[in-house]
Amino acid sequence: MQSDPGFYEYWPYHQRPRLTWPNGARVAFWVAPNIEFYELNPPANPHRKAWPQPSPAVPGYSIRDYGNRVGHMRQMALLNKYGVRGSISLSTALCEHHPEIIELCQERNWEFFSHGIYNTRYTYGMSAEQERSMIRDSMETIYRHTGQKCAGYLAPALSHSEDTLDLFAEVGTELFGDDGGFYTCDLFHDDQPTPINLRSGKRFVSVPYSLEMNDTIAYVVNKVEPRRYGQMLKENFDRLYQEGAESGTVMCIPTHNYQVSCPHRMRAFEEALEYITGHSDVWVTTGREIAEYYLQHFYDTARADIEHKNASAKWEATCQ
């Protein structure tokens, strides 16, 4: 066990090299609908219980099923209305369970990235080989059903191992070379993309995927009122837009159809989308496109600046 996973160095938010987005946009804005499948009766993981009641755990299972049966169409219609292509954080077994949803997203040219196979299969306790096999299965499933070379990863139910990021990047390289496995949504340390250190040395980037703007974190964990959630989204955007005039920022809204697409929560979400997309200088995009653009234009500059800042800090520390 490590006191710091070492995925990134300290990199102060001020005086970074200026980050610019296509067409001079200030904010790269993306929406990441989590489309998930929770099993009614998964094998019990000794490190984390899937459900609070003995099977059948009707309350938890059925509201998540609501997300797919009812909520998906609502959110998709709303994102269409505001010209947002979703970047799907996908429980990839959904390709087999509910292929209709996958087809609807494909027709709209949405991105699919891996969120594991089921959101009831936690990484905790997996050997590196088991995790590699699970990740590989998930990426192959996306490719087989959509032809997309999976670029991003969000660990199932945010359950990680020390190896998760390395394994994802390595499997991506095995399957797709540099076209797959090059960004993660699992880290919450920044409002701009940052380079990530991997044992393979692969060029790999963390794309901001906000935990605070995540509807499930807001509604279930923080118990935020729907209209206040809408207000939080607008205020989050306002500040990132303001700062984006100096150097580009990223705003992500991670959503779940069993939360944001309930009838009493749609209005708050719609108002925020209307507000955000109503601004000029906003790049409405996907996770993959942000990562690709960053890797192409800023990754090396960022690496050099991080190295320089930490080297001079070390030098100053040595002089004292």
Add this chain to the structure above:
Amino acid sequence: MSDRKPLGSEHLQYPQRHYGMDHSHYEWQMLTEREPVHWQQGELALWVNVSLQFFPLNQRGTPFPPPGGMTMPYPDLRHFSLRDYGNRVGIYRILRALDQYGVKPTFAVNGELALRTPYLMHMLRERGDELIAHGWNMDSPHYGGQAQEEEAELISRTLDTLQEASGQSVQGWLSPGKVHSENTPTLLAKHGIEYFCDWVNDDMPYHFRTGSGALWAMPLSTELEDQFILRNNLHSETSYAEQIEDACRFLLAEARQQGGRILALNIHPWMLGQPHRIGYLERVLEFVTAQPGVFSAPAGTLLEQCARPVTEPA
């Protein structure tokens, strides 16, 4: 991780990974793919369910404590008496509000409560409103692994008691805590129940398979429930009203495009029957019932129309 037991091979096996659900209780179907329902009376049905509950003071809490139950060491008079307030005082405020706005509710009643409050039961019987069974009491959960005979006895005791108290044949069921066992749906169908309200995976009724014929699954939203919003999420009363008003606007717009919808409100006299909250229920009922296209009906009335879809709206 060295401190963790390795997982067995079953964790990488997925026997249910195929088209549709990972169980056989119902068919996978998105709401938008279903034959639309056209209500005879309008576009959006307001279904208010009032849950009348008894929480025993000597709560066992096994295998899990009931939501809204005792939390303090015995005797937890604080929670016991405040729940009782709902059945003594709060319910009468709620009845007055429902009547003021012409709302036709269902009442979900614990069997044991019917024995404890004959006056209230008599009044409900006189009113003639639809009554559904809400289990024996809030500390009698139906749960996975429960002995089938034990559960069957709970169900028949509950139904017999409620049928006698209400003078009507009880057709609906709401499990305490909306939790049930692997046998509950089959046992309910066997005991003549036609619909149950435990599953919150839809906004419209659908068929639920059981070992003894189909049940209707009736959508009774948990996310919009007074207890969930006010007590679980600690949202303000103002937000409770706003959430229902927003849901009403949204569902009405959706109903106009996609066919009939239901705004299902589950309310508890021990929550909304408080003097500082009843005004918010009145505000909600005033708003909802004033919307053109909204009508109020109990669950049974709505299901009759689902069983025989009306093609021409009246």
